[in-house]
Amino acid sequence: MPELPEVETVCRTLNERLRGVRILEVRVIEARLRRPVAADFGSRLEGRTVEAVSRRGKYILATLDGGSTWVSHLGMSGKLVFRPRGASLEKHDHIIFGLSDGGELRYHDPRRFGMCVVLPDREVAAWPPLASLGIDPLDPRFTAAYLYPLLHRSRRSIRDLLLDQRIVCGLGNIYINEVLHRTGVRPTRRGHRVSRALAEELARAIPALLREAIRWRGSSVSDYRDGNDHRGGFQWRLQVYDRKGAPCATCATPIKRIGLGNRGVFYCPTCQR
Numbered sequence: 001m002p003e004l005p006e007v008e009t010v011c012r013t014l015n016e017r018l019r020g021v022r023i024l025e026v027r028v029i030e031a032r033l034r035r036p037v038a039a040d041f042g043s044r045l046e047g048r049t050v051e052a053v054s055r056r057g058k059y060i061l062a063t064l065d066g067g068s069t070w071v072s073h074l075g076m077s078g079k080l081v082f083r084p085r086g087a088s089l090e091k092h093d094h095i096i097f098g099l100s101d102g103g104e105l106r107y108h109d110p111r112r113f114g115m116c117v118v119l120p121d122r123e124v125a126a127w128p129p130l131a132s133l134g135i136d137p138l139d140p141r142f143t144a145a146y147l148y149p150l151l152h153r154s155r156r157s158i159r160d161l162l163l164d165q166r167i168v169c170g171l172g173n174i175y176i177n178e179v180l181h182r183t184g185v186r187p188t189r190r191g192h193r194v195s196r197a198l199a200e201e202l203a204r205a206i207p208a209l210l211r212e213a214i215r216w217r218g219s220s221v222s223d224y225r226d227g228n229d230h231r232g233g234f235q236w237r238l239q240v241y242d243r244k245g246a247p248c249a250t251c252a253t254p255i256k257r258i259g260l261g262n263r264g265v266f267y268c269p270t271c272q273r
């Protein structure tokens with residue numbers, strides 16, 4: 001599933017290539033995404049020019065002229081990729097955007113957990129999926145003063161708390177596993193057992209890890225590709241995620257996997273307490 005570094009990488013590619021480009025034509029081949037594509041989705045996009053592309057958590061926001069915003073979420077397996085106009089359709093290409101620069105952008109999503117909507121600018125901030133999001137970890141307001149009370153007053157596991165998009169938006173299983181290894185914390189540790197010092201460490205380590213992964217253009221552990229359909233490079237630098245039985249890079253203890261909720265978590269039983 002694309003997490004913050006992957007979505008940020010896609011956003012940067014889209015921002016470079018789409019800014020100032022007009023959307024000439026929208027063809028919806030499959031409307032049944034997690035949130036079905038609205039019947040007027042295409043007509044609200046056609047003729048609009050993209051002014052800028054930005055990100056909020058795992059949501060991609062393309063600001064359009066005329067006062068509206070196109071919001072996308074890549075779900076589990078979504079891609080927004082550029083193709084030459086008229087390139088043959090691939091299975092799971094669900095929406096085709098014909099562009100004024102002569103190319104096409106395609107929304108491709110085998111598992112169809114993503115979404116694409118157009119909203120008037122004045123409704124974007126209050127749109128429920130965005131309004132419920134916590135602070136973005138790359139936002140300067142993401143500090144120990146913000147994080148500590150949210151973690152400390154809970155009995156949930158730290159893995160679940162960091163996965164909760166209402167607390168921190170943009171993190172998923174990969175980067176949570178990695179940051180807990182870097183900070184020496186077991187994924188099962190309860191929130192109320194997080195000290196102020198650890199909250200400070202997390203408030204530093206989370207953005208540092210994400211920035212590093214963005215420099216590598218994200219992690220391609222399964223489907224993820226950037227807007228140019230290139231793989232990321234950070235998957236080769238993961239220390240614990242999906243490395244069950246491999247030696248910990250710090251102490252050589254085999255990495256352990258346990259089920260937590262419906263996902264696996266990976267940690268070093270020696271380094272992480």
Ligand SMILES: [Zn+2]
Pocket residue numbers: 248249250251252253268269270271272
């Ligand atoms: Zn270790």
